[in-house]
Amino acid sequence: MVAFLAPFAVEVHNFSMPGATAKYHLASQLAWFFSRFSKKGQDESETVSLDPEETTYVLFLGINDCGTTDADDLEPIVDVIFDTVHQLYIRARARNFVIINVPPIDRSPAGLSFSAELEDRIETWNDLLQKETADFASGGTQATQSVFLFSSNAVLTDVLDSPVKYKFSEKDVMQAGGSIWEDELHITSSVQKVIAEQFIHAMESNL
Template sequence: MRHNPPRLYNFAAPAATAQDDLSDQLMSFSSKLSSKNNSETRLALDPDETVYIVFIGINDCGTTERDELEPVIQDIFDSALHDLYVRAGARNFIIFDVPPVDRSPQALESESSDLIEDRVETWNETLQTQTTEFGLSSTEATVFLSSAHQVLTDVLDDPLEYEFSEGDPADEGGGIWVDELHLTSEVHDILAEQLLRAVLNSVPDA
């Protein structure tokens, strides 16, 4: 049986935060679904065949105080994801937590590693709680939480296992960090492989 290649619609924006930009990203997506668009520009998405991936929070952890993160995450679920579920008919969600950016060259060089680590820990703990609650309340949806934090931690702790060099975990422009904060395409490939493996393992007889 032949399968058509998946279509990808990317609504990410550089330096975006959930607090300031997620609503605009959602509006951009919603406009593509609008009946005002002609058939050539309007998105026609089958709920059973469409997966909504949410990977946000890195910039929030860099700019928002720890005690202000919980309401930001709450709004992601109460507004953005709820709207996707109710208005767009979204039924399949994959949500990524925040990777250990406290171990990025930027955090290490600015001596903000401990501060960022606390924020990332708070974000991920709250995200896990909210993801569970969203999955329970959205009875027609499948909600999957993928840990970018665990995957990147494994890479940073044992870079040789993933065919990186011993110096890559701290090096800007190396095999792991393309710059002071962002991950290389090689690391994104590892994230994708681990996600696919986890999803397949969660499906009976997959």
């Protein structure tokens, strides 16, 4: 989970951690956030010091959940993400949210050995995420609310389907240690840059 203040790159608060899952770690990230930014007023009511109109909350989890959980068991984990969104909405008066879906890690060198199973998990997760995002956006909470789903899956899929367009080579698509995959699972900084540029463009267009 990340909270950043507009305009972009002015102030970023990163609560993510290596290997985090929504199932086991999002609650501690949320507690960390509130312990850092909560304050009590004179009436002893709790408030969050971040300006809700100027703060965007970004949630990007699911890669590790999909890697360890069967597709049939993913729905309650996705519910954890939107329970967190609801808590931020109520307790932090948060109004601007970005949800990022899971990229096609089934096409990574590590994922190819069980790509069909992993692909099913990722598709299930992303479908649930899209549905829950739409449900939250149309939930009749407040008109000031902005909820946007950014598809890292679409961006990385396009890179893998058309590597030359992004100045990579065809051999990099499945090669660990190449220009696309840093190792068996993680993308290179060059691919991270592509995703970041498209993310910023999407944020400028939608928030």
